Amino acid sequence: MSRQFIFSCLLSMAAIQFCQAQAVPISKPVHFNNKDSIRFGGTLTLPAGRHTFPAVVLLSGTGKQDRDGTMAGHKMFKTLADSLAALGVAVLRTDDRGVGETNGVYETATTKDFANDALAAVAFLRTQPGVAAIGFIGHSEGGAAAIIAAAGNRDIAFVITLAGLATRGLDALKLQNRAIINAAPISDYDKNRHNTITTLMFDTAYRYAYTPLMEARLRAAYAAWKHADDSAYAKDKPGEFDHMRFFADSYIRQATGPWYQYHLRYDPAPFLQQIKVPFLALNGDKDMMVPYKENLDMIKNTLQQSGNNQVTVKVIPGLNHLFLHCNTCTNEEISQLKGDFAPEAWQEIKHWLQPFL
Known part of the structure; x- marks a missing residue:
């Protein structure tokens, strides 16, 4: 049948x-x-x-x-x-x-x-x-x-x-993120920027998972990257409007939750x-x-x-x-x-x- x-x-x-x-x-x-x-x-x-x-x-x-x-x-x-x-x-x-x-x-x-x-x-x-x-x-x-x-x-x-x-879990996040970004219809320049900030945030979240420092460290890492990236973008692409956004607040809310922290440390x-x-x-x-x-x-x-x-x-x-x-x-x-x-x-x-x- x-x-x-x-x-x-x-x-x-x-x-x-x-x-x-x-x-x-x-x-x-x-x-x-x-x-x-x-x-x-x-x-x-x-x-x-x-x-x-x-x-x-x-x-x-x-x-x-x-x-x-x-x-x-x-x-x-x-x-x-x-x-x-x-x-x-x-x-x-x-x-x-x-x-x-x-x-x-x-x-x-x-x-x-x-x-x-x-x-x-x-x-x-x-x-x-x-x-x-x-x-x-x-x-x-x-x-x-x-x-x-x-x-x-x-x-x-x-x-x-x-x-x-x-x-x-940390490796899974990086592999998944890289595959999705590389398939996106954006420039290689912006793909590199996306990969850089997400990798930085993943590594920071992994390091401080299950500690009271996690949110503060994530915000500090993002602020430092944003300052450096804005300067680099202004230098590399003067006069162009930057459409790229990394939604730090929503990521931090997710990363500080119980599912994400277990997933990060999963082996x-x-x-x-x-x-x-x-x-x-x-x-x-x-x-x-x-x-x-x-x-x-x-x-x-x-x-x-x-x-x-x-x-x-x-x-x-x-x-x-x-x-x-x-x-x-x-x-x-x-x-x-x-x-x-x-x-x-x-x-x-x-x-x-x-x-x-």
Whole structure:
């Protein structure tokens, strides 16, 4: 049965009987709590015609998302859930904190909190009949949450990351910023200015993270750069109006928040070193948010050096951060692209999961 014709049945006695007769996956709304009293609302999709089956928890990337993983109109997680259930894998996907049927405040949570949310989802799945093994599929920051949650955890049978963040947070910010600026339609002169100020602010924020000096040091660093840059611009381009702006106040508000400071100091190596289960890492080669080489190299090398040789990394040509075929491959065009998840990326997941079925 092709993926286009797969659908999930709402849970009722009549629906269950129909779905069982038609061998169609069944979806049901679920709720569970974590240890911090966050109540999660989500959807559990169960494969048809199986008494036992593997299960996955889908972990979303940065930004508040619903259980379908809706981003710029694309429903990555809904597509994955339907495809995985048709393959024979149960899928749990939830609304993020502060979205839909999940309470809590997303803006004050860190990647470590999201990893703990993932473990609460695992604990819920362990109570469900038929679940034989549990794994993670994490997209972007969800990949980092999967890495943190899977570290040394015997309840996790496998990990899949989709453009998963696997470099140090500071390095990730610099790589992402450089890729976005270099793709921008501005002069090389202004690209250099943008790269200079953002790198300075990133390094200053990293140095003073978790200290009361952070805001003052960021403001001082920006003021010093602004004074020097204005003088250089006046000298290099006399009489020209300067359109470039770095929004220092908004950056400082973000940088002094709990999520950003955890992200800055995030180091995946100690977590990766504790993962001894099969690991699949996929990236598109057009991804500007999580560049494939640095992240896939980190996953492969760290796992193998720690004695885990059950690691597969794949670069998929032509795909952006959302695993969509792209043209300019900038963030601005994402809403104009077609599809929800590239079929060749799904085929990689499907093939890799066969031993668990």
